[in-house]
Amino acid sequence: MDKIGLIAGSSRFPINVAIAARKRGVSVYAVALKEETHPELEAAVDKICWISIGELGKAVDFLKENHIKRAVMAGKVRLSHIYSKSVKPDGYLKNLLTKAVDKRGDTLLMAVANFLDKIGVRLLDCALFLKDDIVKKGALTKIRPTKEQLADIEFAKPIVKAVAQLRIGQTIVVKDKAVLAVEAMEGTDEAIRRGSCIAGEGAVIVKMSSPKHDMRFDIPLIGPSTIKTMIQVNAKTLALEAGRTLLIDKEELIKLADAADICVVGI
Amino acid sequence: MDKIGLIAGSSRFPINVAIAARKRGVSVYAVALKEETHPELEAAVDKICWISIGELGKAVDFLKENHIKRAVMAGKVRLSHIYSKSVKPDGYLKNLLTKAVDKRGDTLLMAVANFLDKIGVRLLDCALFLKDDIVKKGALTKIRPTKEQLADIEFAKPIVKAVAQLRIGQTIVVKDKAVLAVEAMEGTDEAIRRGSCIAGEGAVIVKMSSPKHDMRFDIPLIGPSTIKTMIQVNAKTLALEAGRTLLIDKEELIKLADAADICVVGI
Numbered sequence: 332m333d334k335i336g337l338i339a340g341s342s343r344f345p346i347n348v349a350i351a352a353r354k355r356g357v358s359v360y361a362v363a364l365k366e367e368t369h370p371e372l373e374a375a376v377d378k379i380c381w382i383s384i385g386e387l388g389k390a391v392d393f394l395k396e397n398h399i400k401r402a403v404m405a406g407k408v409r410l411s412h413i414y415s416k417s418v419k420p421d422g423y424l425k426n427l428l429t430k431a432v433d434k435r436g437d438t439l440l441m442a443v444a445n446f447l448d449k450i451g452v453r454l455l456d457c458a459l460f461l462k463d464d465i466v467k468k469g470a471l472t473k474i475r476p477t478k479e480q481l482a483d484i485e486f487a488k489p490i491v492k493a494v495a496q497l498r499i500g501q502t503i504v505v506k507d508k509a510v511l512a513v514e515a516m517e518g519t520d521e522a523i524r525r526g527s528c529i530a531g532e533g534a535v536i537v538k539m540s541s542p543k544h545d546m547r548f549d550i551p552l553i554g555p556s557t558i559k560t561m562i563q564v565n566a567k568t569l570a571l572e573a574g575r576t577l578l579i580d581k582e583e584l585i586k587l588a589d590a591a592d593i594c595v596v597g598i
Numbered sequence: 599m600d601k602i603g604l605i606a607g608s609s610r611f612p613i614n615v616a617i618a619a620r621k622r623g624v625s626v627y628a629v630a631l632k633e634e635t636h637p638e639l640e641a642a643v644d645k646i647c648w649i650s651i652g653e654l655g656k657a658v659d660f661l662k663e664n665h666i667k668r669a670v671m672a673g674k675v676r677l678s679h680i681y682s683k684s685v686k687p688d689g690y691l692k693n694l695l696t697k698a699v700d701k702r703g704d705t706l707l708m709a710v711a712n713f714l715d716k717i718g719v720r721l722l723d724c725a726l727f728l729k730d731d732i733v734k735k736g737a738l739t740k741i742r743p744t745k746e747q748l749a750d751i752e753f754a755k756p757i758v759k760a761v762a763q764l765r766i767g768q769t770i771v772v773k774d775k776a777v778l779a780v781e782a783m784e785g786t787d788e789a790i791r792r793g794s795c796i797a798g799e800g801a802v803i804v805k806m807s808s809p810k811h812d813m814r815f816d817i818p819l820i821g822p823s824t825i826k827t828m829i830q831v832n833a834k835t836l837a838l839e840a841g842r843t844l845l846i847d848k849e850e851l852i853k854l855a856d857a858a859d860i861c862v863v864g865i
Contacts, residue, residue, distance in 0.1 A: 410776065411796045433753060433775030486700060493764050497757055499777045503766075508700030509677065510766050513780040516796050529678045529783050 334358040336399035336452060340406025341367040342554055344579050348405045349375040351460035360397045362390045367408055384412050387423035394452055402452050403459060404548045410436050410516055435498050440548045454547045458577050466576040466597040471585055474594040476568055480535055484570045487537040495541040501551050502538045506530040520560040527564035539572040554579035558587045573597035601625040603666035607673025608634040609821060611846050615672045616642040618727035627664045629657045634675055651679050654690035661719055669719050670726060671815045677703050677783055702765050707815045721814045725844050733843040733864040738852055741861040747802055747835045754804040762808040768818050769805045773797040787827040794831035806839040821846035825854045840864035
Protein backbone atom coordinates (compact mmCIF):
# COMPACT_ATOMS: atom_id res chain seq x y z
CA MET A 332 0.00 0.00 0.00
CA ASP A 333 1.63 3.26 -1.09
CA LYS A 334 -1.22 5.68 -0.38
CA ILE A 335 -4.45 5.84 1.56
CA GLY A 336 -7.46 8.13 1.91
CA LEU A 337 -8.36 9.44 5.36
CA ILE A 338 -11.92 10.56 6.06
CA ALA A 339 -11.31 12.72 9.11
CA GLY A 340 -13.75 13.68 11.86
CA SER A 341 -12.99 15.37 15.16
CA SER A 342 -10.34 14.83 17.87
CA ARG A 343 -6.70 13.81 17.45
CA PHE A 344 -7.66 10.33 16.18
CA PRO A 345 -7.24 11.19 12.46
CA ILE A 346 -3.98 13.01 13.22
CA ASN A 347 -2.63 9.91 14.98
CA VAL A 348 -3.71 7.73 12.04
CA ALA A 349 -1.93 10.03 9.59
CA ILE A 350 1.29 10.08 11.62
CA ALA A 351 1.28 6.29 12.05
CA ALA A 352 0.55 5.65 8.37
CA ARG A 353 3.31 7.99 7.16
CA LYS A 354 5.77 6.38 9.58
CA ARG A 355 5.15 3.21 7.58
CA GLY A 356 5.81 5.04 4.32
CA VAL A 357 2.16 5.32 3.29
CA SER A 358 1.07 8.69 1.79
CA VAL A 359 -2.10 10.14 3.33
CA TYR A 360 -4.79 12.00 1.37
CA ALA A 361 -7.26 13.49 3.81
CA VAL A 362 -10.85 14.65 3.44
CA ALA A 363 -11.34 17.01 6.40
CA LEU A 364 -14.63 18.43 7.71
CA LYS A 365 -14.66 22.17 8.43
CA GLU A 366 -17.17 21.61 11.27
CA GLU A 367 -15.19 18.83 12.96
CA THR A 368 -11.58 18.26 11.98
CA HIS A 369 -8.65 19.65 13.95
CA PRO A 370 -6.67 22.18 11.83
CA GLU A 371 -3.42 20.43 12.87
CA LEU A 372 -4.32 17.54 10.58
CA GLU A 373 -3.16 19.65 7.64
CA ALA A 374 0.50 19.45 8.69
CA ALA A 375 0.32 15.67 9.23
CA VAL A 376 -0.86 14.60 5.77
CA ASP A 377 0.39 14.72 2.19
CA LYS A 378 -2.68 16.38 0.73
CA ILE A 379 -5.89 17.68 2.26
CA CYS A 380 -9.33 18.66 0.98
CA TRP A 381 -11.48 20.72 3.38
CA ILE A 382 -15.21 20.26 2.88
CA SER A 383 -18.33 21.26 4.76
CA ILE A 384 -20.37 18.32 6.11
CA GLY A 385 -22.95 18.76 3.35
CA GLU A 386 -20.45 18.59 0.49
CA LEU A 387 -20.08 14.88 -0.22
CA GLY A 388 -19.56 15.57 -3.94
CA LYS A 389 -16.38 17.52 -3.28
CA ALA A 390 -14.97 14.56 -1.32
CA VAL A 391 -15.79 12.22 -4.21
CA ASP A 392 -13.93 14.46 -6.66
CA PHE A 393 -10.87 14.65 -4.41
CA LEU A 394 -10.69 10.88 -3.87
CA LYS A 395 -11.12 10.20 -7.60
CA GLU A 396 -8.60 12.82 -8.72
CA ASN A 397 -5.99 11.29 -6.44
CA HIS A 398 -6.80 7.69 -7.46
CA ILE A 399 -7.54 6.59 -3.87
CA LYS A 400 -8.63 2.94 -3.66
CA ARG A 401 -8.45 2.36 0.11
CA ALA A 402 -9.41 4.65 2.96
CA VAL A 403 -9.70 4.83 6.73
CA MET A 404 -12.46 6.74 8.53
CA ALA A 405 -11.31 8.25 11.85
CA GLY A 406 -12.83 10.69 14.35
CA LYS A 407 -16.40 11.49 15.25
CA VAL A 408 -18.89 13.48 13.24
CA ARG A 409 -21.64 14.82 15.45
CA LEU A 410 -24.90 13.27 14.25
CA SER A 411 -26.72 16.35 15.51
CA HIS A 412 -25.42 18.18 12.40
CA ILE A 413 -28.23 16.57 10.45
CA TYR A 414 -30.67 18.65 12.51
CA SER A 415 -28.66 21.84 12.05
CA LYS A 416 -29.88 24.45 9.60
CA SER A 417 -26.35 25.57 8.74
CA VAL A 418 -25.51 22.24 7.08
CA LYS A 419 -26.60 22.24 3.41
CA PRO A 420 -26.55 18.66 2.04
CA ASP A 421 -25.60 18.40 -1.63
CA GLY A 422 -27.28 15.98 -4.03
CA TYR A 423 -25.07 13.03 -3.02
CA LEU A 424 -25.73 13.48 0.70
CA LYS A 425 -29.47 14.15 0.22
CA ASN A 426 -29.74 10.92 -1.74
CA LEU A 427 -27.82 9.03 0.94
CA LEU A 428 -30.02 10.42 3.76
CA THR A 429 -33.25 9.72 1.87
CA LYS A 430 -32.31 6.09 1.23
CA ALA A 431 -31.18 5.39 4.84
CA VAL A 432 -33.77 3.30 6.75
CA ASP A 433 -33.11 5.33 9.91
CA LYS A 434 -30.72 8.00 11.16
CA ARG A 435 -28.81 5.97 13.70
CA GLY A 436 -25.10 6.65 13.65
CA ASP A 437 -24.11 3.22 12.40
CA THR A 438 -26.80 3.20 9.72
CA LEU A 439 -25.42 6.44 8.28
CA LEU A 440 -21.79 5.31 8.56
CA MET A 441 -22.66 2.08 6.77
CA ALA A 442 -24.41 4.13 4.08
CA VAL A 443 -21.25 6.21 3.65
CA ALA A 444 -19.13 3.03 3.52
CA ASN A 445 -21.39 1.55 0.82
CA PHE A 446 -21.33 4.82 -1.07
CA LEU A 447 -17.52 4.90 -1.02
CA ASP A 448 -17.45 1.27 -2.14
CA LYS A 449 -19.58 2.21 -5.16
CA ILE A 450 -17.10 4.88 -6.21
CA GLY A 451 -14.27 2.34 -5.88
CA VAL A 452 -12.90 3.25 -2.43
CA ARG A 453 -12.71 0.35 0.04
CA LEU A 454 -12.93 1.30 3.72
CA LEU A 455 -10.45 -0.49 6.03
CA ASP A 456 -10.38 -1.11 9.80
CA CYS A 457 -9.92 2.36 11.32
CA ALA A 458 -7.35 1.08 13.84
CA LEU A 459 -5.21 -0.47 11.07
CA PHE A 460 -2.18 1.73 11.80
CA LEU A 461 -2.74 2.01 15.55
CA LYS A 462 -2.75 -1.58 16.80
CA ASP A 463 -0.49 -0.65 19.75
CA ASP A 464 -3.13 1.74 21.08
CA ILE A 465 -5.89 -0.87 21.34
CA VAL A 466 -6.82 -1.57 24.98
CA LYS A 467 -5.56 -4.87 26.42
CA LYS A 468 -7.03 -6.77 29.39
CA GLY A 469 -6.11 -5.59 32.88
CA ALA A 470 -5.31 -2.29 34.56
CA LEU A 471 -3.54 0.28 32.38
CA THR A 472 -2.97 2.60 35.32
CA LYS A 473 -1.20 2.32 38.67
CA ILE A 474 -4.52 2.19 40.50
CA ARG A 475 -6.47 -1.05 40.10
CA PRO A 476 -10.23 -1.41 40.60
CA THR A 477 -11.40 -2.22 44.14
CA LYS A 478 -13.69 -5.19 44.89
CA GLU A 479 -16.70 -2.85 44.88
CA GLN A 480 -15.71 -1.29 41.56
CA LEU A 481 -15.19 -4.74 40.02
CA ALA A 482 -18.68 -5.71 41.21
CA ASP A 483 -20.11 -2.59 39.57
CA ILE A 484 -18.24 -3.40 36.34
CA GLU A 485 -19.64 -6.95 36.33
CA PHE A 486 -23.13 -5.53 36.99
CA ALA A 487 -22.73 -3.08 34.09
CA LYS A 488 -21.28 -5.42 31.45
CA PRO A 489 -24.46 -7.16 30.24
CA ILE A 490 -26.38 -3.88 30.40
CA VAL A 491 -23.94 -1.85 28.33
CA LYS A 492 -23.60 -4.75 25.86
CA ALA A 493 -27.40 -4.76 25.43
CA VAL A 494 -27.52 -0.97 25.08
CA ALA A 495 -24.78 -1.13 22.44
CA GLN A 496 -26.57 -3.95 20.64
CA LEU A 497 -29.74 -1.80 20.56
CA ARG A 498 -27.49 0.75 18.82
CA ILE A 499 -28.25 3.44 21.38
CA GLY A 500 -24.76 4.19 22.73
CA GLN A 501 -21.62 2.52 24.08
CA THR A 502 -21.31 3.96 27.58
CA ILE A 503 -23.18 3.66 30.87
CA VAL A 504 -22.42 5.13 34.27
CA VAL A 505 -23.13 3.04 37.36
CA LYS A 506 -22.56 3.10 41.10
CA ASP A 507 -23.54 0.63 43.81
CA LYS A 508 -25.19 -1.53 41.13
CA ALA A 509 -27.56 1.15 39.89
CA VAL A 510 -27.60 2.61 36.36
CA LEU A 511 -27.11 6.37 36.70
CA ALA A 512 -26.78 7.40 33.07
CA VAL A 513 -26.98 5.86 29.60
CA GLU A 514 -25.29 7.55 26.68
CA ALA A 515 -27.35 8.22 23.57
CA MET A 516 -26.60 11.04 21.13
CA GLU A 517 -25.23 13.52 23.68
CA GLY A 518 -21.85 11.76 23.87
CA THR A 519 -19.66 10.09 26.47
CA ASP A 520 -18.44 13.12 28.42
CA GLU A 521 -21.97 14.48 28.87
CA ALA A 522 -23.19 11.06 30.13
CA ILE A 523 -20.26 10.90 32.58
CA ARG A 524 -21.14 14.37 33.89
CA ARG A 525 -24.81 13.49 34.31
CA GLY A 526 -24.19 10.20 36.08
CA SER A 527 -21.54 11.69 38.37
CA CYS A 528 -23.83 14.57 39.27
CA ILE A 529 -26.21 11.97 40.76
CA ALA A 530 -23.53 9.69 42.20
CA GLY A 531 -21.39 12.32 43.84
CA GLU A 532 -17.90 10.85 44.07
CA GLY A 533 -16.88 7.53 42.61
CA ALA A 534 -19.02 6.86 39.54
CA VAL A 535 -17.92 3.82 37.51
CA ILE A 536 -17.92 4.28 33.73
CA VAL A 537 -18.15 1.24 31.46
CA LYS A 538 -17.71 1.42 27.69
CA MET A 539 -18.33 -1.51 25.35
CA SER A 540 -19.30 -1.95 21.72
CA SER A 541 -22.03 -4.04 20.13
CA PRO A 542 -21.03 -7.67 19.41
CA LYS A 543 -21.83 -6.85 15.76
CA HIS A 544 -19.74 -3.67 15.74
CA ASP A 545 -18.16 -2.90 12.36
CA MET A 546 -14.54 -2.12 13.17
CA ARG A 547 -14.17 0.01 10.06
CA PHE A 548 -15.80 2.90 11.85
CA ASP A 549 -16.93 4.39 15.12
CA ILE A 550 -14.63 2.18 17.19
CA PRO A 551 -15.12 3.00 20.88
CA LEU A 552 -12.40 5.47 21.76
CA ILE A 553 -11.16 7.34 24.76
CA GLY A 554 -8.82 10.28 24.82
CA PRO A 555 -7.31 12.54 27.48
CA SER A 556 -10.44 14.75 27.38
CA THR A 557 -12.49 11.94 28.92
CA ILE A 558 -10.00 11.64 31.78
CA LYS A 559 -10.22 15.43 32.22
CA THR A 560 -14.01 15.18 32.46
CA MET A 561 -13.65 12.39 35.04
CA ILE A 562 -11.30 14.57 37.10
CA GLN A 563 -13.79 17.46 37.03
CA VAL A 564 -16.63 15.30 38.38
CA ASN A 565 -14.62 13.05 40.70
CA ALA A 566 -15.26 9.81 38.80
CA LYS A 567 -12.56 7.25 39.59
CA THR A 568 -13.06 4.16 37.42
CA LEU A 569 -13.13 3.69 33.66
CA ALA A 570 -13.61 0.17 32.28
CA LEU A 571 -12.99 -0.34 28.56
CA GLU A 572 -13.60 -3.36 26.36
CA ALA A 573 -10.25 -4.99 25.60
CA GLY A 574 -9.43 -5.59 21.95
CA ARG A 575 -12.12 -3.21 20.78
CA THR A 576 -11.35 0.20 22.30
CA LEU A 577 -8.76 2.62 20.99
CA LEU A 578 -6.80 5.02 23.19
CA ILE A 579 -6.06 8.41 21.68
CA ASP A 580 -2.77 9.91 22.89
CA LYS A 581 -2.24 6.89 25.13
CA GLU A 582 0.82 8.13 27.08
CA GLU A 583 -0.77 11.48 27.95
CA LEU A 584 -4.03 9.74 28.88
CA ILE A 585 -2.38 7.30 31.30
CA LYS A 586 -0.20 10.04 32.81
CA LEU A 587 -3.28 12.18 33.48
CA ALA A 588 -5.17 9.23 35.00
CA ASP A 589 -2.24 8.19 37.22
CA ALA A 590 -1.82 11.74 38.50
CA ALA A 591 -5.50 11.86 39.49
CA ASP A 592 -5.66 8.37 41.04
CA ILE A 593 -8.05 7.25 38.34
CA CYS A 594 -8.20 3.59 37.38
CA VAL A 595 -8.45 2.68 33.69
CA VAL A 596 -8.97 -1.05 33.13
CA GLY A 597 -9.39 -3.26 30.09
CA ILE A 598 -12.20 -5.84 30.54
CA MET B 599 -62.22 -2.63 52.68
CA ASP B 600 -62.77 0.05 55.31
CA LYS B 601 -59.25 1.43 55.55
CA ILE B 602 -55.99 1.45 53.66
CA GLY B 603 -52.39 2.53 54.15
CA LEU B 604 -50.84 4.95 51.67
CA ILE B 605 -47.05 5.06 51.29
CA ALA B 606 -46.71 8.48 49.71
CA GLY B 607 -43.90 9.79 47.51
CA SER B 608 -43.79 12.98 45.47
CA SER B 609 -46.26 14.67 43.07
CA ARG B 610 -50.05 14.78 43.23
CA PHE B 611 -50.36 11.03 42.64
CA PRO B 612 -50.77 10.10 46.35
CA ILE B 613 -53.21 12.99 46.82
CA ASN B 614 -55.33 11.71 43.92
CA VAL B 615 -55.23 8.18 45.38
CA ALA B 616 -56.39 9.48 48.78
CA ILE B 617 -59.25 11.51 47.29
CA ALA B 618 -60.42 8.59 45.11
CA ALA B 619 -60.24 6.10 48.01
CA ARG B 620 -62.18 8.32 50.39
CA LYS B 621 -64.84 8.92 47.72
CA ARG B 622 -65.44 5.17 47.92
CA GLY B 623 -65.72 5.36 51.71
CA VAL B 624 -62.26 3.95 52.42
CA SER B 625 -60.29 5.67 55.23
CA VAL B 626 -56.71 6.58 54.32
CA TYR B 627 -53.70 6.31 56.68
CA ALA B 628 -50.69 7.92 55.04
CA VAL B 629 -46.97 7.54 55.61
CA ALA B 630 -45.53 10.73 54.10
CA LEU B 631 -41.88 11.47 53.33
CA LYS B 632 -40.58 14.85 54.44
CA GLU B 633 -38.17 14.93 51.49
CA GLU B 634 -40.79 14.09 48.86
CA THR B 635 -44.45 14.30 49.76
CA HIS B 636 -46.63 17.33 48.92
CA PRO B 637 -47.89 19.03 52.12
CA GLU B 638 -51.42 19.11 50.69
CA LEU B 639 -51.66 15.36 51.24
CA GLU B 640 -52.31 16.09 54.92
CA ALA B 641 -55.77 17.58 54.22
CA ALA B 642 -56.74 14.69 51.93
CA VAL B 643 -56.24 11.78 54.37
CA ASP B 644 -57.67 10.59 57.69
CA LYS B 645 -54.37 10.29 59.48
CA ILE B 646 -50.79 11.06 58.49
CA CYS B 647 -47.33 10.17 59.79
CA TRP B 648 -44.46 12.30 58.47
CA ILE B 649 -41.11 10.51 58.39
CA SER B 650 -37.70 11.22 56.93
CA ILE B 651 -36.60 8.77 54.20
CA GLY B 652 -34.27 7.02 56.62
CA GLU B 653 -36.91 6.34 59.29
CA LEU B 654 -38.47 3.08 58.16
CA GLY B 655 -39.06 2.04 61.79
CA LYS B 656 -41.39 4.99 62.41
CA ALA B 657 -43.49 3.92 59.41
CA VAL B 658 -43.70 0.37 60.78
CA ASP B 659 -44.94 1.64 64.14
CA PHE B 660 -47.58 3.85 62.52
CA LEU B 661 -48.92 1.07 60.29
CA LYS B 662 -49.04 -1.41 63.19
CA GLU B 663 -50.68 1.01 65.65
CA ASN B 664 -53.44 1.67 63.13
CA HIS B 665 -53.92 -2.02 62.26
CA ILE B 666 -53.25 -1.47 58.54
CA LYS B 667 -53.37 -4.71 56.53
CA ARG B 668 -53.43 -3.36 52.97
CA ALA B 669 -51.56 -0.44 51.43
CA VAL B 670 -50.94 1.37 48.19
CA MET B 671 -47.58 2.93 47.26
CA ALA B 672 -47.92 6.08 45.17
CA GLY B 673 -45.53 8.80 44.00
CA LYS B 674 -41.81 8.75 43.27
CA VAL B 675 -39.00 8.62 45.78
CA ARG B 676 -35.79 9.90 44.21
CA LEU B 677 -33.31 7.03 44.26
CA SER B 678 -30.50 9.59 44.47
CA HIS B 679 -31.40 10.03 48.17
CA ILE B 680 -29.41 6.88 48.87
CA TYR B 681 -26.29 8.81 47.84
CA SER B 682 -27.21 11.85 49.92
CA LYS B 683 -25.40 12.47 53.18
CA SER B 684 -28.44 14.10 54.79
CA VAL B 685 -30.41 10.83 54.75
CA LYS B 686 -29.68 8.74 57.87
CA PRO B 687 -30.96 5.18 57.41
CA ASP B 688 -32.26 3.54 60.60
CA GLY B 689 -31.63 -0.12 61.40
CA TYR B 690 -34.60 -1.36 59.33
CA LEU B 691 -33.52 0.55 56.22
CA LYS B 692 -29.83 -0.33 56.62
CA ASN B 693 -30.75 -3.99 56.80
CA LEU B 694 -32.95 -3.67 53.72
CA LEU B 695 -30.21 -1.89 51.71
CA THR B 696 -27.54 -4.39 52.76
CA LYS B 697 -29.64 -7.38 51.70
CA ALA B 698 -30.64 -5.90 48.31
CA VAL B 699 -28.73 -7.53 45.41
CA ASP B 700 -28.45 -4.16 43.65
CA LYS B 701 -29.74 -0.62 44.01
CA ARG B 702 -31.99 -0.49 40.97
CA GLY B 703 -35.28 1.23 41.67
CA ASP B 704 -37.41 -1.86 41.25
CA THR B 705 -35.08 -4.00 43.36
CA LEU B 706 -35.46 -1.59 46.27
CA LEU B 707 -39.23 -1.22 45.79
CA MET B 708 -39.57 -5.00 45.78
CA ALA B 709 -37.48 -5.14 48.94
CA VAL B 710 -39.82 -2.61 50.57
CA ALA B 711 -42.86 -4.62 49.38
CA ASN B 712 -41.41 -7.82 50.87
CA PHE B 713 -40.58 -6.00 54.08
CA LEU B 714 -44.17 -4.70 54.38
CA ASP B 715 -45.47 -8.18 53.67
CA LYS B 716 -43.41 -9.52 56.58
CA ILE B 717 -44.98 -7.03 58.98
CA GLY B 718 -48.45 -8.05 57.72
CA VAL B 719 -49.14 -5.25 55.21
CA ARG B 720 -50.06 -6.40 51.72
CA LEU B 721 -49.24 -3.97 48.90
CA LEU B 722 -52.00 -3.57 46.26
CA ASP B 723 -51.94 -2.27 42.63
CA CYS B 724 -51.16 1.43 42.96
CA ALA B 725 -53.79 2.39 40.37
CA LEU B 726 -56.53 0.50 42.28
CA PHE B 727 -58.63 3.61 42.92
CA LEU B 728 -57.70 5.42 39.69
CA LYS B 729 -58.75 3.06 36.92
CA ASP B 730 -60.34 5.94 34.91
CA ASP B 731 -56.98 7.68 34.67
CA ILE B 732 -55.18 4.78 32.97
CA VAL B 733 -54.25 5.61 29.35
CA LYS B 734 -56.39 3.98 26.64
CA LYS B 735 -55.34 3.32 23.02
CA GLY B 736 -55.56 6.22 20.56
CA ALA B 737 -55.12 9.99 20.70
CA LEU B 738 -56.16 11.64 23.98
CA THR B 739 -55.71 15.11 22.54
CA LYS B 740 -57.22 17.00 19.59
CA ILE B 741 -53.96 16.70 17.64
CA ARG B 742 -53.19 13.21 16.33
CA PRO B 743 -49.72 11.97 15.39
CA THR B 744 -48.60 12.60 11.79
CA LYS B 745 -47.33 9.79 9.55
CA GLU B 746 -43.73 10.77 10.40
CA GLN B 747 -44.43 10.78 14.14
CA LEU B 748 -46.15 7.37 13.91
CA ALA B 749 -43.07 6.04 12.11
CA ASP B 750 -40.85 7.38 14.90
CA ILE B 751 -43.14 5.79 17.52
CA GLU B 752 -42.94 2.41 15.75
CA PHE B 753 -39.15 2.76 15.55
CA ALA B 754 -38.98 3.57 19.26
CA LYS B 755 -41.31 0.86 20.62
CA PRO B 756 -38.96 -2.16 20.60
CA ILE B 757 -36.07 0.00 21.83
CA VAL B 758 -37.92 1.48 24.81
CA LYS B 759 -39.35 -1.98 25.66
CA ALA B 760 -35.81 -3.38 25.71
CA VAL B 761 -34.50 -0.46 27.79
CA ALA B 762 -37.37 -0.95 30.26
CA GLN B 763 -36.72 -4.70 30.38
CA LEU B 764 -33.05 -3.97 31.19
CA ARG B 765 -34.50 -1.96 34.10
CA ILE B 766 -32.71 1.21 33.04
CA GLY B 767 -35.66 3.57 32.50
CA GLN B 768 -39.04 3.84 30.79
CA THR B 769 -38.61 6.76 28.41
CA ILE B 770 -36.67 7.45 25.23
CA VAL B 771 -36.63 10.51 22.99
CA VAL B 772 -36.38 10.01 19.23
CA LYS B 773 -36.59 12.02 15.99
CA ASP B 774 -36.24 10.92 12.38
CA LYS B 775 -35.57 7.37 13.60
CA ALA B 776 -32.57 8.23 15.76
CA VAL B 777 -32.36 7.78 19.54
CA LEU B 778 -31.58 11.18 21.04
CA ALA B 779 -31.89 10.41 24.75
CA VAL B 780 -32.45 7.46 27.06
CA GLU B 781 -33.78 8.01 30.55
CA ALA B 782 -31.86 6.46 33.43
CA MET B 783 -31.86 7.88 36.95
CA GLU B 784 -32.17 11.54 36.00
CA GLY B 785 -35.90 11.24 35.27
CA THR B 786 -38.30 11.80 32.37
CA ASP B 787 -38.34 15.60 32.20
CA GLU B 788 -34.52 15.81 32.15
CA ALA B 789 -34.36 13.21 29.35
CA ILE B 790 -36.97 15.16 27.36
CA ARG B 791 -34.93 18.35 27.75
CA ARG B 792 -31.70 16.67 26.69
CA GLY B 793 -33.23 14.97 23.63
CA SER B 794 -35.04 18.12 22.55
CA CYS B 795 -31.90 20.18 22.90
CA ILE B 796 -30.35 17.99 20.18
CA ALA B 797 -33.50 17.64 18.06
CA GLY B 798 -34.56 21.26 18.03
CA GLU B 799 -38.30 21.27 17.42
CA GLY B 800 -40.42 18.16 17.24
CA ALA B 801 -38.87 15.48 19.45
CA VAL B 802 -41.04 12.38 19.90
CA ILE B 803 -41.19 10.98 23.43
CA VAL B 804 -42.13 7.34 23.98
CA LYS B 805 -42.80 5.85 27.42
CA MET B 806 -43.34 2.15 28.07
CA SER B 807 -42.87 -0.22 30.97
CA SER B 808 -41.09 -3.55 31.17
CA PRO B 809 -43.24 -6.56 30.21
CA LYS B 810 -42.50 -7.87 33.70
CA HIS B 811 -43.46 -4.60 35.41
CA ASP B 812 -44.97 -5.04 38.89
CA MET B 813 -48.08 -2.85 38.85
CA ARG B 814 -47.98 -2.44 42.61
CA PHE B 815 -45.38 0.25 42.26
CA ASP B 816 -43.61 2.65 39.98
CA ILE B 817 -46.32 2.53 37.31
CA PRO B 818 -45.27 4.80 34.41
CA LEU B 819 -46.99 8.11 35.03
CA ILE B 820 -47.32 11.45 33.35
CA GLY B 821 -48.61 14.65 34.87
CA PRO B 822 -49.08 18.24 33.72
CA SER B 823 -45.43 19.01 34.57
CA THR B 824 -44.26 16.76 31.72
CA ILE B 825 -46.49 18.66 29.27
CA LYS B 826 -45.04 21.93 30.63
CA THR B 827 -41.53 20.61 29.99
CA MET B 828 -42.54 19.63 26.45
CA ILE B 829 -43.90 23.15 25.85
CA GLN B 830 -40.62 24.70 27.05
CA VAL B 831 -38.53 22.65 24.63
CA ASN B 832 -40.95 22.52 21.69
CA ALA B 833 -41.54 18.76 21.80
CA LYS B 834 -44.84 17.89 20.15
CA THR B 835 -45.54 14.18 20.56
CA LEU B 836 -45.91 12.00 23.64
CA ALA B 837 -46.69 8.30 23.15
CA LEU B 838 -47.75 6.32 26.26
CA GLU B 839 -48.30 2.61 26.72
CA ALA B 840 -52.06 1.99 26.92
CA GLY B 841 -53.31 0.02 29.91
CA ARG B 842 -50.09 0.60 31.84
CA THR B 843 -49.62 4.36 32.16
CA LEU B 844 -51.39 6.56 34.66
CA LEU B 845 -52.30 10.20 34.01
CA ILE B 846 -52.05 12.51 36.99
CA ASP B 847 -54.58 15.37 36.91
CA LYS B 848 -55.86 14.10 33.57
CA GLU B 849 -58.21 17.00 32.67
CA GLU B 850 -55.56 19.66 33.34
CA LEU B 851 -52.95 17.64 31.45
CA ILE B 852 -55.09 17.27 28.31
CA LYS B 853 -56.17 20.94 28.44
CA LEU B 854 -52.53 22.03 28.59
CA ALA B 855 -51.56 19.71 25.73
CA ASP B 856 -54.47 20.84 23.53
CA ALA B 857 -53.65 24.50 24.11
CA ALA B 858 -50.04 23.88 22.99
CA ASP B 859 -50.90 21.67 19.96
CA ILE B 860 -49.20 18.74 21.62
CA CYS B 861 -50.31 15.22 20.74
CA VAL B 862 -50.65 12.66 23.53
CA VAL B 863 -51.41 9.17 22.24
CA GLY B 864 -51.99 5.77 23.83
CA ILE B 865 -50.12 3.00 22.02
